[in-house]
Amino acid sequence: MATTLNGKIAAVTGAASGIGLAATEALLAEGATVVMVDRDENALADQTARLGEKAIIQVTNLLDAESCKAMVPEILEKVDHIDILHCNAGTYIGGDLDETDPDTIDRMLNLNVNAVMKNVHGVIPHMKLRGTGDIWVTCSVAGHSAIPWEPVYSGSKWAMTCFVQTMRRQLREHGIRVGQVSPGPVVSALLADWPEENLREAKENGSLIEPSEVADALIFALSRGRNVTIRDMIVLPTNFDI
Numbered sequence: 001m002a003t004t005l006n007g008k009i010a011a012v013t014g015a016a017s018g019i020g021l022a023a024t025e026a027l028l029a030e031g032a033t034v035v036m037v038d039r040d041e042n043a044l045a046d047q048t049a050r051l052g053e054k055a056i057i058q059v060t061n062l063l064d065a066e067s068c069k070a071m072v073p074e075i076l077e078k079v080d081h082i083d084i085l086h087c088n089a090g091t092y093i094g095g096d097l098d099e100t101d102p103d104t105i106d107r108m109l110n111l112n113v114n115a116v117m118k119n120v121h122g123v124i125p126h127m128k129l130r131g132t133g134d135i136w137v138t139c140s141v142a143g144h145s146a147i148p149w150e151p152v153y154s155g156s157k158w159a160m161t162c163f164v165q166t167m168r169r170q171l172r173e174h175g176i177r178v179g180q181v182s183p184g185p186v187v188s189a190l191l192a193d194w195p196e197e198n199l200r201e202a203k204e205n206g207s208l209i210e211p212s213e214v215a216d217a218l219i220f221a222l223s224r225g226r227n228v229t230i231r232d233m234i235v236l237p238t239n240f241d242i
Contacts, residue, residue: 002223006031009079011072013062013119014089016043018188019138022211023086026219028054032084035075039063062089062115063107072122081130084222085123087116088138093152105152112156113163120167124176132175134222137164138214139180141234149198157182161232168231177229179221183214184236207240 010027014020015036024034024047033054038044039061048055056078061067075082090112093100120135127133142150143157160180168178185208202208214235221230 003225004031005219005223008032008083009035009081010084010086011035011037011058011075011082011123012086012088013037013060013071013115014138016040016047019183019186019211019214020086020088021047022215023088023218024051024055026212026215027084028052030219030223033079035079035082037071037075037089062119063110068115068118069122071119072126076126082123082126082133084134084136085119086136086138086218087119089115090138090156092150094150096149097151100152108152109156112153113159116160117163120163124171127171127176128174132226133177135167135171135176135178136218136221137178137180139164139182139232141182141184141236141240143180143182144234165231168229172229175226177226179229179231179233181214181217181221182232182234183209183217184234184240185209186211186214202237202240205239207237209235209237 010032012020012024012034015024016038024036027034028051035056035058036044037058037060041059044057048057058075060071091108093104093108116137137160139160140157142154143161147154164178164180171178185202187208187210217233217235221233224230
């Protein structure tokens with residue numbers, strides 16, 4: 001049975017655009033307050049002006065160790081508690097491994113893997129103390145299938161699939177649910193590194209989905225009764241051939 005999200009407080013990383021913005025909009029529509037976490041202060045200001053007073057700005061650079069560490073304490077200075085943490089921020093590398101460089105690999109792994117682990121680490125004591133909470137990670141179908149044209153990205157998302165499954169087991173006895181939403185290709189700036197032929201074919205044959213469709217899946221999972229955990233939702237364009 002569905003439960004209401006009205007009055008819940010959520011924090012969403014990468015909230016200024018793409019899936020993070022769509023998730024923010026969907027949560028607000030359900031009556032939640034959303035702390036929008038992003039490094040782009042101007043984009044956050046523009047979005048919160050549009051979305052209203054229940055959208056709260058949190059400027060955090062997840063690639064900066066001190067800023068990342070301060071995220072949860074700074075959020076808790078602005079809201080009473082955190083019911084939902086949606087670790088959504090991420091980046092993408094496509095192409096053969098030898099076509100990229102070590103600095104770009106470091107940046108991806110720091111954002112897609114390390115920052116997520118640190119954000120979850122930061123919120124656990126708070127949620128344990130309250131005896132409840134939801135932690136959700138934006139993963140990818142690439143975390144379930146070895147995609148040959150994106151080995152670094154796919155590797156980072158496989159790491160998240162393992163992390164979510166292990167953290168679910170660690171935290172379930174504390175009333176904390178952990179899950180992930182794993183979309184196929186989503187219309188967003190992250191696809192800029194896709195091989196041009198793959199992107200063209202995906203656009204032509206309808207193998208892309210909108211960020212709002214990923215957000216719909218998130219709302220479904222979060223609104224289940226507390227006796228139910230949706231550990232992973234794979235959301236694919238109908239014509240996506242993986």
